[in-house]
Amino acid sequence: MEYIYIPIICAVLSLLYAGITTARILRRSPGTLRMRELSDTIYHGAMTFLNQEYRVMIVYVIIVAAVLAYINYLTAITFVVGATCSALAGNVGMRVATKSNARTAEAAKHSIGEGLRTAFSSGLVMGLSVVGLGLLGVSVFYWLLEDVNVLVGFGFGASSIALFARVGGGIYTKSADMGADLVGKVEAKIPEDDPRNPAVIADNVGDNVGDVAGMGADLFESYVGSIIAAMVLGSLLPAGGLNWVLLPLLLAGWGIISSILGSFAVRTGREADIGALHGALNRGVFGAAALAVIGGAWITNQTVNVLEPFYAFLAGLIAGIVIGLSAEYYTENRFGPTRNIALAAETGPATNILEGFSVGMLSTVIPIIAICGATLIAYHFQGLYGIAIAGVGMLSTLGITLATDCYGPVADNAAGIAEMAGMGSKVRRRAERLDAVGNTTAAIGKGFAIGSAALTALALFSAYVQAVGDKGVTLSLELMDPKVVVGLFVGGMLPFLFCALTMRAVRKGASLIVEEVRRQFRTIKGLMAGKAKPDYNKCVAISTRAALRNMIAPAAIAVLTPLLLGTVPGVIGLDKTIGLEMVAGLLAGAIVSGLMLAVTLANAGGAWDNAKKYIEEGHLGGKGSEAHAAAVIGDTVGDPFKDTSGPSLNILIKLMSMASLLFLPLLL
Secondary structure: OHHHHHHHHHHHHHHHHHHHHHHHHHOOOOOOHHHHHHHHHHHHHHHHHHHHHHHHHHHHHHHHHHHHHHHOHHHHHHHHHHHHHHHHHHHHHHHHHHHHHHHHHHHHHHOHHHHHHHHHHHHHHHHHHHHHHHHHHHHHHHHHHOOHHHHHHHHHHHHHHHHHHHHHHHHHHHHHHHHHHHHHHHHOOOOOOOOOOOOHHHHHHHHHHHHHHHHHHHHHHHHHHHHHHHHHHHHOOOOOOHHHHHHHHHHHHHHHHHHHHHHOOOOOOOOOOHHHHHHHHHHHHHHHHHHHHHHHHHHHHHHHOOOHHHHHHHHHHHHHHHHHHHHHHHHOOOOHHHHHHHHHHHHOHHHHHHHHHHHHHHOOHHHHHHHHHHHHHHHHHHHHHHHHHHHHHHOOOHHHHHHHHHHHHHHHHHHHHHHHOOOOHHHHHHHHHHHHHHHHHHHHHHHHHHHHHHHHHHHHHHHHHHHHHHOOOOOOOOOOOHHHHHHHHHHHHHHHHHHHHHHHHHHHHHHHHHHHHHHHHHHOOOOOOOOOOOOHHHHHHHHHHHHHHHOHHHHHHHHHHHHHHHHHHHHOOOOHHHHHHHHHHHHHHHHHHHHHHHHHHHHHHHHHHHHHHHHHOOHHHOOOOHHHHHHHHHHHHHHHHHHHHHHHHHHHHHHHHHHHHHOHHHHO
8 A cells, every 4th residue: 555645645746736826826916906896706706606506515415425324434424525525626726716817817918928827827726626636535535444435435426516516507607698698799789798788797707606616526526536437447357456446546646747747838928829829738738648648657567567557548648639639620710610600600690500510519520439449449458447547547637638728717707807997909809819719728628528427437337237246136238128228218318308407597597687687778877878887796696596596406317317217116026137227228328328419519619609709800790790690699509508518418427327336235
C-alpha cells in the first residue's frame, strides 16, 4: 500500500495550486463600481439558487443514505462523502467564476491576451478542484478501508449530486436564457445582455449554476466513476494483486501534474484572433496529454511490470482527443458544418433548425468510431479492465480540459458585464471573441464527458454482470432472450423520456420568464428609454422555482427504474433472475441510445449557437438581418439541447449502472 500516498500527495498539490491561482485572480482589479455591482448581483443570485438546490439535495442524500446503511453502513458513509465532495467542487468553482467575470472584462480592456489568462485561470481553479477532491476522496477511503466495493457508494453520491446539479442548473439557465432572448432580442430588438432586459441577470446567473457548478459536478462524477470502475474490475482480475487496483489512482495522480504543467502553455498575444485563442488553449491540452502519455508508460511498467494496461490508457486518451476535435469541427464557425447552418438561416428558422439537427446527428459518427476503436483496443490488451483504464485515460488530463470548458461561462459573463457597464464596443468585441471560443470549448468538454461516460458505463455494466455471477446467479445475456430484449427496449426509451421531461421543464420556465419580461416592459414606465431599472430579482426567483420544481422527476428515473425493473418480478413470485436479466438489458439499451442522443444534442446546440455568432460577426447581413433573426430562433431551440438535456444524459447512464451495482443485494 506504499503507493497509495502518491495519489494523495498529487491530490493535495492540485488543491493547493487551485488556492494559489484563486489568490492571483482575486488580486486583479474588478473594474469600476458599476462592474462590481453587476458581478456581486450575479454572485448573490447564483448562491441563492445553489443554497435552495442544496436543501432539496440534502433530503435526497438522507433518504438514500438510510437505505444504503441497511445494506452496508460503510457504503452509506462513502455515499454521503461523495455527494458532499461533488457539491463542494461545483460550489468552489462557481464562487471563483462569479468573482472572475468582472476581472476578465477589466483585463480585456487592456488586451485580449490578459482576458484569456484571467478567464482560463478561473476555469483552472474549477478543474483542479474537481480532480483534487475526487482523487483525494477515493484514495483516502481506499487507504482507510482497503475495500473497493464500498467505493461504489462514493461514486453513486457523486453521480446523484451531478444529476441534480446538471438538471436543475440546466433548467434554470436555459429558462432564463430563452426568456431573455425571445422577448429582448426577437421581440424588442434590443442587444443581448442589454441592462433594460429584466431577465439579463438571471441569464448570467444561469451561466454559472449550469455551466460551472453543473459541469463541475458532472465531470467530478465522470472522473471518480472511471477510477472506481477500473479499481473494481482490477480487484476481480484472475491474476489479482494490489497494484492493479492502485494503477488507476497513480495514472490519475500523474494526470493532475500533467494538467498543471500544461496550463503554463496557455498564452497568447495582446490582440489574438479566434484561431490564436484556440491555439493557445489547444497547446495546453495537447501538452498535458503528451506529458500524461510519457509518464503513464513509466508508471504502468513500474506498477504492474507490463505495458498492456498502458496501451488501453493511451487508446482512451487518443479517443478523448479525437472526440474533442470532432466536437470542435462540428460546432466551431471556422468550419463548414456551422457555416452551412448559418447559410440555411437565410431561408428562415425552419431550414436553420433542420440543418442544425442534421449536423448534430451527423456528428455522432466520429465519436462512435473513436469509442468503438478504444473499446476494442483496450479489450484486446487487457480485457474488461482495459476498457475501464481507457476511461481513466480519457479523463486523465481533466484538470486542464475542464479549465478550457469552465473558462467559457466566465467569458460569457464578462461580455455581459462589458455591455451592461458601458465599457465600449472594443472591450465588448474582445469579450465576445473570448465567449465564441468558449462555446467550442464547452462542446469539447461535453464530448469528453460523453465519451468517458460510455466507457465507464460499459465497465460498470461488466462489473454488475460479474457481481451477479459472484452471488451464484448465472445471467442469460442472449439477444434472443425476451427478458433481455424487454430490458433493451426500456433502456433505449429512458433517455428519450428523460429528455422530454427536461426540455418540457425548460419550456415551462422560459414561458414564465417571457410573460414576466413582457409585463415589465409594459408596466415599468421609462424602462425601454433607459430611465428606469427593471426588477431583476423577479426573474431570478422565477427561474429558481422552475428549476427546483422540475428537476426531481428526471433524477428519480435514474435511481428508481433499475430498482423497479429488478425487483418487481421477484415480488410477484417469478424467478429473481428475470429481473436481473432485464436490468442487464436496461443498462445496455440506455448506454447505446443515451450516447447517441447526448452527442446529437450537445453538438447541434453548440453549432446553432456559433452559427448565430458567425452572422453577428458581420456575415450574411449581420445583426438585424432576416438571417440573424432565424439564427436566434435556432440558437434558442438549441439552448436546452446543449446545456440541459444533452449533458445530463451521460450522468443518467452512469447513475443507473452504479445504482444497479450498489443495490444488487436488494435486487437479489
